Amino acid sequence: MELPDTQSNLPEVRINLTRVGVKNVQKLVEVARPGKRPVIFISKFNVYVDLPSSLKGANLSRNFEVIDEVLQETTEGMVNGIEEVCNAVARKLLDHHEYADRTEVNMKSLYMVKRETPVSKTECDEVVEVHASAIADRNNGKPIVRRMIGAEVTGITACPCAQNIMKELASNKLRDLDVDEEKITAFLDAIPMASHNQRGKGYLMIETDDDQRVELDDIINVLKDSMSARIFELLKRGDESHVVFSAHKNARFVEDCVREMAKQVVQKFSYLPGDSIITIQQTNEESIHQHNAYAERKATIAELKAEIGNGD
Structure with a gap:
């Protein structure tokens, strides 16, 4: 017996819906790397499609199917890096939801990175929060995709x-x-x-066209090098003195961190088209105050190039 397709019925109130989907879908993302161990991300996905006024509901089980299809492709090396996952899901959603004109995928992941301390060369782990998104528009069968990749990294600042x-x-x-x-x-x-210190949290997100590749590790390094010093989970005595000395030799306000990030973005990602959108945020958790300090800049890379060039 064929079961009824209730979602395809007409709704009582016939209006279009901007986003319909599922949130907080937890997945283990394994990205293959030639000649190396795969990279593992512990991820949460939000997946949406738009819904026309002629349909009562969206077939949400298709969202789970698409995520699983793409994640299988990442393990087989068919998706090149975590930067591509959301793009691939957004495109496949258009194939699986023939009524949708727009799809959106957001992903937040925990990424475990191996680090080496500066003096003793002790190996330790570090957790980085990775953010990625993609929005696909059907565009008469020729999908246009805008994608975003970014991260939040913790460091130390000295006032x-x-x-x-x-x-x-x-x-x-x-x-x-x-x-x-x-x-x-x-x-x-x-x-x-x-000086008094802060635990700084730097955030950098880069939005580009689908054909532009931005390396996640480059984003992480820009964030780390924009604060007073890098921090490490495990420190020997020599490492500890090195980090403290470096931080106080390189004292920075929260505003300095954002401006340094902008400068490094222009240097590192100069190849990106001028309409690429850069979002930079820095939050410093104060040690001698009860409040936090915050600074932000959102601009196209063309605007940042013009301002930094004029500043020279």
Whole structure:
């Protein structure tokens, strides 16, 4: 006996719906790499299609089928990296939902990265939060896809303002001890002063056309190098002194981090089309205040190039 297809009935209220789908679909994503072990991502997907006024509901089981199809392709090396997963799902959704003109896929993943500490070369793990999205428009059978890939990374920042206060206090103390000015200057140039620190969270998302490839590791490195210093889960004594020294030698405000990210994006991703959209956010969790500091910039890469070029 053929079961009734209730979703294809006419709805009582006939209006189009912008997004219909499933949220928080948890999957283990395994991305094949030639000659290396596969990369594993623990992921959550949100998957949507638009729905015309002529249909009561969407066939949501097709969304699960499409995700599983694409994830199988990633394990077989048919999808080139985590950057491609959402694109592939968005395109296949158009094939499986013939009534839909628009599909959207959002993915948030935990990515375990192997790191080596700067001095002792101790191996340790680090968790990075990866964000990816894709939106596909049917466009009369020639789908147009815009995709986004980004990450959130944690680092350390040191406050320049408090550091300058401490530098002035140290200068005065050294003068009280009859240390000459030349030695005071040499000492303060060599040894950065104390400051209060923040755990910084940097976020970078890049939106491009479907044919533009952006490497996730490049995004992660831009984020890490935009704060005062990188941090590590495991530190030996030499590593700890290196991280603390580096952070205080490179004190940055939350605004500095965003501007440094923008500069590195322009340098690293100069090949991207000018209409590629860059979203940069930095949140610093303050240590001596109860609030957090925040800065943000959203612009096309062409706009950033123009501003940074003018700044030169």
